[in-house]
Amino acid sequence: MDIAVRIGSLELKNPVMTASGTFGYGEEYAEFMDLNKLGAVVVKGLSLTPKEGNPPPRIVETASGMLNAIGLQNIGIERFIQEKIPFLRTYDTKVIVNFFGDSVAEYVAAAERLSCEEGIHGLEMNISCPNKQKGWCIFGTDPRVAAEVVSAVRKATRLPLIVKLSPNVTDIALMARVAVDAGADALSAINTLTGMAIDIRTKRPKLANRTGGLSGPAIKPVALRMIYEIFSAVKVPIIGMGGIMNADDAIEFILAGSSAVAVGTANFINPLAASEILEGITAYMKTEKIDNIAHLTGVAHET
Amino acid sequence: MSRFFNATIQENVPVHANHNLLTLSIPEGAPAPLPGQFFMLQVSRGSDPLLKRAFSIFRTTQQGVQLLYRIRGRGTEILRTMKEGAVLEMLGPLGNCYPNPPRDKMPLILAGGIGIASVFPLIEKFAGRSIVFYGARTKDDLLMKDKAEKLSKKLFISTDDGSAGSRGTIAAVLSSFLADPHSPIPDCHIYACGPHPLLRAVSEIAERHGVTAYVSMEEHMACGIGACLGCVVKTRSGYSSVCKEGPVFKSTEIVW
Numbered sequence: 001m002d003i004a005v006r007i008g009s010l011e012l013k014n015p016v017m018t019a020s021g022t023f024g025y026g027e028e029y030a031e032f033m034d035l036n037k038l039g040a041v042v043v044k045g046l047s048l049t050p051k052e053g054n055p056p057p058r059i060v061e062t063a064s065g066m067l068n069a070i071g072l073q074n075i076g077i078e079r080f081i082q083e084k085i086p087f088l089r090t091y092d093t094k095v096i097v098n099f100f101g102d103s104v105a106e107y108v109a110a111a112e113r114l115s116c117e118e119g120i121h122g123l124e125m126n127i128s129c130p131n132k133q134k135g136w137c138i139f140g141t142d143p144r145v146a147a148e149v150v151s152a153v154r155k156a157t158r159l160p161l162i163v164k165l166s167p168n169v170t171d172i173a174l175m176a177r178v179a180v181d182a183g184a185d186a187l188s189a190i191n192t193l194t195g196m197a198i199d200i201r202t203k204r205p206k207l208a209n210r211t212g213g214l215s216g217p218a219i220k221p222v223a224l225r226m227i228y229e230i231f232s233a234v235k236v237p238i239i240g241m242g243g244i245m246n247a248d249d250a251i252e253f254i255l256a257g258s259s260a261v262a263v264g265t266a267n268f269i270n271p272l273a274a275s276e277i278l279e280g281i282t283a284y285m286k287t288e289k290i291d292n293i294a295h296l297t298g299v300a301h302e303t
Numbered sequence: 304m305s306r307f308f309n310a311t312i313q314e315n316v317p318v319h320a321n322h323n324l325l326t327l328s329i330p331e332g333a334p335a336p337l338p339g340q341f342f343m344l345q346v347s348r349g350s351d352p353l354l355k356r357a358f359s360i361f362r363t364t365q366q367g368v369q370l371l372y373r374i375r376g377r378g379t380e381i382l383r384t385m386k387e388g389a390v391l392e393m394l395g396p397l398g399n400c401y402p403n404p405p406r407d408k409m410p411l412i413l414a415g416g417i418g419i420a421s422v423f424p425l426i427e428k429f430a431g432r433s434i435v436f437y438g439a440r441t442k443d444d445l446l447m448k449d450k451a452e453k454l455s456k457k458l459f460i461s462t463d464d465g466s467a468g469s470r471g472t473i474a475a476v477l478s479s480f481l482a483d484p485h486s487p488i489p490d491c492h493i494y495a496c497g498p499h500p501l502l503r504a505v506s507e508i509a510e511r512h513g514v515t516a517y518v519s520m521e522e523h524m525a526c527g528i529g530a531c532l533g534c535v536v537k538t539r540s541g542y543s544s545v546c547k548e549g550p551v552f553k554s555t556e557i558v559w
């Protein structure tokens with residue numbers, strides 16, 4: 001049975017990875033799961049300089065989901081390279097670094113710095129953050145701004161470049177085409193959906209940041225529909241995510257058009273979720289007599 | 304032995320209005336919890352409620368672990384209905400613990416409301432040696448008062464409505480205790496758990512008297528192991544995770 005998948009020039013031994021921001025820098029989960037089992041570890045989003053993040057409360061549970069407004073708190077690229085890469089290098093898994101900036105120049109500088117380190121196999125660009133130079137518009141929701149930042153980063157790195165799309169747009173297929181035309185080797189979808197919860201006693205938003213990103217099973221149907229639309233629009237591999245809790249969910253994402261899947265919020269509920277999902281996928285392939293995982297990608301589109 | 308395992312409910316009994324005592328048997332070889340640590344429990348099989356709930360560890364016995372909890376939301380409402388024999392996914396013990404006081408220091412242990420669950424292992428550990436300050440809303444909300452009385456050198460009680468002990472907050476009782484020039488123990492360490500405003504008051508009082516205080520903080524949690532960065536409190540060195548760098552912090556580290 002062949003479960004290896006290709007994401008641009010990057011070969012993963014299997015299609016299961018972790019979603020950025022839900023798996024720390026890998027070491028938090030190493031006690032529970034053998035990280036060698038993962039196709040890739042996608043680490044918590046990094047910026048050139050450390051970020052403090054948002055004031056608490058940062059998370060609130062909602063029906064079959066959770067809102068988070070962590071505010072991209074991270075230790076910065078230098079500390080990551082010094083303190084976390086040596087640990088990750090001891091594992092036989094691919095390391096994909098999620099990164100972001102608040103200007104095109106910062107994105108470029110971050111990509112350049114990450115590209116000259118051993119032990120980083122791919123980059124995932126988070127474009128769901130605000131562009132401070134252009135009146136706080138979100139990079140990932142304006143096609144022109146998205147095109148500008150992705151092409152700038154494309155010129156700055158030779159590593160496989162994955163662009164993580166924001167679902168908070170009218171036409172996800174258009175954003176996918178923009179990212180691919182600007183040089184993305186692959187796409188991750190979806191990031192969290194912007195949402196809100198209000199405390200009826202205090203009559204104020206529950207999150208200090210007022211709004212947050214919704215994740216968990218609640219967003220799965222939206223995520224699946226978007227993967228389905230992206231698959232029809234572009235030719236590059238898609239890493240599907242958004243509420244995957246078990247192998248059945250993951251298989252739905254693959255059938256919709258994903259080449260690989262990322263497990264996010266499920267890690268919080270079950271620290272073994274990612275490895276159990278991989279086992280479930282191979283069990284399904286056995287039952288369905290499918291010898292190559294690639295044969296499943298996008299099957300839901302066949303008439 | 305993994306810190307993620309299945310636990311079986313042995314007993315889940317009401318101790319007072321809106322408070323239950325849950326006894327769980329945990330697998331052999333599970334790490335023994337330290338005072339101040341906590342567990343996270345999955346109260347549902349489905350996706351709603353989605354996240355695990357954090358509970359202080361009240362006691363560790365031969366039979367397993369005991370959690371004393373207040374029923375105050377959907378998660379604890381579901382937990383209340385769970386019967387003997389039910390199996391729950393559990394993560395823990397998690398977080399740091401209350402550090403030991405130096406040899407010559409007297410432990411002063413303070414609890415507000417259900418905060419008693421977190422400090423109770425300390426009351427047991429320092430049996431006969433600590434002074435305990437325990438405040439609650441009413442007489443009925445004082446849990447395990449007799450046990451605390453038996454295990455402490457002296458127990459001070461306060462209630463918001465004056466139905467037991469002195470009327471007012473337990474921080475006020477601590478304040479007058481420390482201000483008393485005849486106070487037998489000038490040299491002490493404070494350990495406190497309770498609502499945020501109470502801990503802030505304790506921190507101020509401790510600082511005023513030059514006494515070291517450790518407080519156990521609370522925030523909504525998702526992962527419980529320092530990965531999601533959801534449960535932070537502001538400290539002098541930036542935001543710290545309550546689940547991993549806490550829940551116990553030196554009071555002077557917290558930016559109140």
